[in-house]
Amino acid sequence: MTQDSTTAAFRFGYGLPLPANAPSEPASMLAVLRGADTMATKYPGPQLADLTETLLRADTMLRTSRRATGEAAKTARQDYRQAIARLEGVTLLAAKTTIARALDAPDGFRERLVQFWADHFTTVARSRRDSPLPATLVEEAIRPYVTDRFADMLKAVIQHPAMLGYLDQSASFGPNSRIGQRRTKGLNENLARELLELHTVGSGYGQDDVTQMAELLTGLTVGKKGPTFDPRRAEPGPETVLGKIYDGDKLETVLKALEDLAEHPATAAHVARKLAVHFVADQPNEGLVQALTDAWRNSGGDLLAVAESLLTQPASWSRLQEKARQPFDFTIAALRALGLDGADVMRMADDAFRQMILHPLAAMGQPWQRPPGPDGWPEAAEVWITPEAMAARITWAMDMPSRLVNPLPDPAALMTTALGTHLGERLAWAVPRSETIREAVGLVLASPEFNRR
């Protein structure tokens, strides 16, 4: 097995060039992963608790503006708009933060893991008011757990207000609960189904399991002080999910069910395959999938042990570039290749950031934090490398670099710094034949070897 730094940077990080002294082989990458989360300190992310007041204010002002008339309504509308603008500002800052961390991280592996798990537990904002919620879920329920137990991540995610809202749990009531009886409200099985299908076992359950899981989850809600269990909305009586009986209308019962789902053998197999597909190949080596599954089962779902297995399998270091870089990864890799760092991105004016990063991401088929559904972004290269997406990638590669850096890098040097040993003959032949430096840089960034990983 050869563990070269080009493969390390493309497959487990955000591309070349790696910062000086960056780890690029398993032992040192794992040491960094075990160490402190330096990027979280350098670029702090959004916390839901800091937004509670603004969210509440937005809700109050919206209500007031609808009830009041005249001057009072006008003031309320203004206050409402201010609150929304503040929330959207937080969302934009969080997007910049994510990119800054990816650019400055030692080897990018932790950031890539965060991205993987954020996608595994996809949430999408339902409104402009909710726009920062997905980023707070990543910050609070994903990031702290990427080297921890999967069960702990699962429990944090399922209780997070962003998830409870996105998959309708906050609108689900036990039909026979006190609130359900009084207000004739009932079950909503959205979260229960995706919890089984997407988040954990993936298969081997039936409609009864979904319904029972939905009943089991009914107590979960968001109270004034954050996530809580409200027995007044919980369906009374025991529930049976995947053959196990859960009795007792309290939070511990729900958490026990989540623990059991996390430790279910099917969950290990399901998520191990997803990891192999995401990091290594759309049709992954079955030995790799098995090794990851074993590492998961043997460690009780310890995500650090799973990451170690991923980094140490020979199949993980195949030189083949079988996957396409998703638009987000492509953009980070391009910024990195052009020499931008985290501070440059944090400094970017909001409009420039939207024009040069967010709008192009959407044109390439990956609007920021807006995947098509709770199953997150697709993996297959064919989905990303379509004519329309290629037009958007080529356009970005040709137009944006000269707006981002001045002077442009020397294209001949860029070929090597951005592609390392992935540089192919055709590109090396074409770059010096471009009519302008702008187009030569564009060729490098639009090349197959830059857009694959």
Added chain:
Amino acid sequence: MDRRLFLKSLTGTACSLAAHPMMTTVTLAASDGSAPLGDHRLVVVILRGAMDGLDLVRPTGDPLFARYRPTLSTTQGPDLTGYFSLNPTLEGLMPLWQAGQLGFVQATSTPYRDQRSHFDGQDILEAGTGLDLPDGTVRDGWLNRMLQAVPGLRAQTAFAIGTSSAPLLQGPAPVSNWQPDLRLDLSAQSRLLLDHIYHDDTLFREAATEALSLTENIDLSRTNGRTSPPTGGPLADTDRLTDFAADRLGQDTRIAAFSLSGWDTHRNQQGGITPPLRRLERVVLRLADRLGPQIWDKTLLLAMTEFGRTVAENGSKGTDHGTGGAMLMAGGALRGGRIMGQWPGLDEAALYQRRDLMPTSDVRAWAAHAMRGMYGFDRALLESNIFPGLTMGDDPGLLA
């Protein structure tokens, strides 16, 4: 290298690229006027997220309906058959209904059962397979398999439109994918060099070649003589998509597919289903308008979804994933003005698993009859290759 010599060597590259079917077909599109599929246009719209068929075409003639859906059946839409009424948001479609250019199928579904997963449901809808095939053996979509049965097709005969890819049209038969309003401003030299660097990577070569040729060849200012102006507002994207489809269908394109999402109405459905219904209505009306009566008369639009939703509303004024659903058909080629399919009724005992509308037909059978009626495909081909394992049943006489 001498610049002239260099260009010559690149021309060599371009020629070998031209040997690739995708490139050839695009290049030939202007000169070859023959259309292997004849004059009929088929537009397939995938409604992603599981459209609630019972809210689209409401069985308001059955008092049980209001009991199942106390908050979802409070508005009254136009009457269709005395038993069924149309969702009031779609009132604008009534002239088409009266003209026999709009129809619905009730209680239909793919062979998919029980798991009620959007993702598997959409896969099966677009693959057009039954459940008897092992996972992953069918990778192309049924519309593409139909195209594979037609010799001499060119890529622009069929278009998958929009950013969300259409697996329905994916497969070996040549198909164009495009998102309206994309431009690619490149120097001639850059185009040649891009051709060169993509040459050895099939995936990139095909995507980029098509992007490069389409940006050269597509002129979006053409409107087939129709003049409805582009609009702003929430329907602007839908309009661009529809206009692009209409423009292509007005020329050589015979098959177009795209998707409309937003149908997953788990909560507050009455508000939530309105925007996607508006988009669907807009697509139908604007397509009719932009195509003009002559082409619209040759057009059939099929709008289908992965499955229906629960008969009873859930605890949050929405509906959860169900089984039997509805299908919308429109077009001048349709013998419409009717609700097709066998209605299973709403009695609890008549429901699928006492929860969902019982499917009484296979969604693929309707598509198969449409394809047979429009393009004359063999029943055996439809039941074996295009929709493996399908039994089409009696001809419902879809075409006017």
